[in-house]
Amino acid sequence: MKKNILLIILTLIFSLNIFAQENVNTAQKTEQQAKKKSLVAGTNLPKKNMTERNVVPYPETEEADVVWQRKIWRAIELSEKINHPLYFPTIELSTHKSFIQSLVDGIEKGEIVAYNEDFTDTLSIKAIREQFDAQDRQYVEEKLDGSGDTTIFVKGYFNWGEVKELLVTEEWFFDKRYSQMFVRIVGICPVRVFQRSIATADGDEEKTSDYSKKQLFWIYYPDARKYLAKTLCYTSKNEAAPMSYDDVFQRRKFSSRVISEGLSMNNRHVDDYSRSGLEAMLESLRLENEIINTEHDFWEY
Numbered sequence: 001m002k003k004n005i006l007l008i009i010l011t012l013i014f015s016l017n018i019f020a021q022e023n024v025n026t027a028q029k030t031e032q033q034a035k036k037k038s039l040v041a042g043t044n045l046p047k048k049n050m051t052e053r054n055v056v057p058y059p060e061t062e063e064a065d066v067v068w069q070r071k072i073w074r075a076i077e078l079s080e081k082i083n084h085p086l087y088f089p090t091i092e093l094s095t096h097k098s099f100i101q102s103l104v105d106g107i108e109k110g111e112i113v114a115y116n117e118d119f120t121d122t123l124s125i126k127a128i129r130e131q132f133d134a135q136d137r138q139y140v141e142e143k144l145d146g147s148g149d150t151t152i153f154v155k156g157y158f159n160w161g162e163v164k165e166l167l168v169t170e171e172w173f174f175d176k177r178y179s180q181m182f183v184r185i186v187g188i189c190p191v192r193v194f195q196r197s198i199a200t201a202d203g204d205e206e207k208t209s210d211y212s213k214k215q216l217f218w219i220y221y222p223d224a225r226k227y228l229a230k231t232l233c234y235t236s237k238n239e240a241a242p243m244s245y246d247d248v249f250q251r252r253k254f255s256s257r258v259i260s261e262g263l264s265m266n267n268r269h270v271d272d273y274s275r276s277g278l279e280a281m282l283e284s285l286r287l288e289n290e291i292i293n294t295e296h297d298f299w300e301y
Contacts (some may be wrong), residue, residue: 017041038177055229055242058184061175066292069173071186071262074289076166082255085248088234090161095232099245100163100190102231103219104128111227116216119187123217131216132192134158165191167215168256172291181295185221185249192216257284 078087086099086159106112114123134156143150148204167189176183196210213228229246248254260269268289275279 024150043060047230050257051230053229055225055246055251059175059182061173061176061182062177065115065177066173067176068298069171070291071259072170072172072291073260074166074168074170074256075259076165076254076256078164082253084176085234085243086166086245087164092160096234097231098160098163098234099166100160101158101191102228102245104158106227106231107217111225112219114185115191117215117218119218128217129156131214132148132158132162133194139140159194162192162194163190163216164193165213167191167259176298179299181243181291181298183252187218188221188224189218190216231287257281259284261287 023077046243055299076083076086078084089096089098092101103112105127107114107128112159114128114284115121116123135236136156137154138151141150141152142148168185171184171186192214193208193211194214196212197207225246229244231245233243233245233248235243241255259271270280270283274283
């Protein structure tokens with residue numbers, strides 16, 4: 001009986017070692033495939049290089065011409081079909097990168113700066129890896145033959161699919177010179193949604209059925225536009241008219257809901273005073289319609 005138990009334990013340890021090594025090999029193969037570029041163009045049709053695109057500047061606005069202004073916070077659920085161009089691909093490809101992949105690449109290259117929630121401090125790529133739980137790890141386990149311990153290194157990797165929400169800060173204002181309502185995106189924050197883990201009695205971690213949300217970092221959108229305007233966005237409808245991520249946000253090709261507004265009582269969140277999901281959705285629609293009605297009220301005929 002003792003021999004059978006010992007055999008089962010050794011089999012489990014051996015299986016865990018193989019599983020950990022397979023994860024490392026899979027991550028390394030995926031990374032190598034993503035970095036390896038094609039030696040041919042892939043098409044015989046003329047296409048303008050995305051890196052040659054420039055940012056479309058905002059219309060000039062004078063402070064004296066702004067007669068109404070309000071700050072709005074939005075949440076973009078990437079699970080919605082219209083928002084899939086911001087979510088996919090969730091694995092690294094040689095041709096396309098998801099929005100979060102593009103942001104992290106821009107931060108690593110020094111072309112995008114990551115900030116904390118209040119924009120009072122910058123975040124390093126190391127801090128972002130910690131937020132993503134993508135650090136390299138090492139485990140010490142006993143060898144199967146009992147001759148000593150062995151150290152297993154597991155390379156950390158970004159699980160891009162865990163970023164399922166974006167928080168967006170906007171400024172809406174009415175310019176009396178143009179007699180038009182404008183919107184400017186100020187900041188964007190990717191939100192990681194992941195299963196919560198608890199520590200077990202033997203010191204390991206075990207996944208639970210509960211999910212947690214974590215704000216990873218904020219970017220100042222006006223400064224990041226130059227990089228995002230040259231980053232190709234995933235599209236599945238028309239490859240002859242590619243869009244950049246700056247195009248997606250400037251053309252408002254996304255679905256979102258208002259979660260808070262500026263100058264509200266104690267900076268309340270919509271969910272703080274809405275008792276149900278339906279009530280929160282109706283409140284978001286009310287705030288959205290309030291902006292539209294404000295523009296109509298300012299029009300001059």
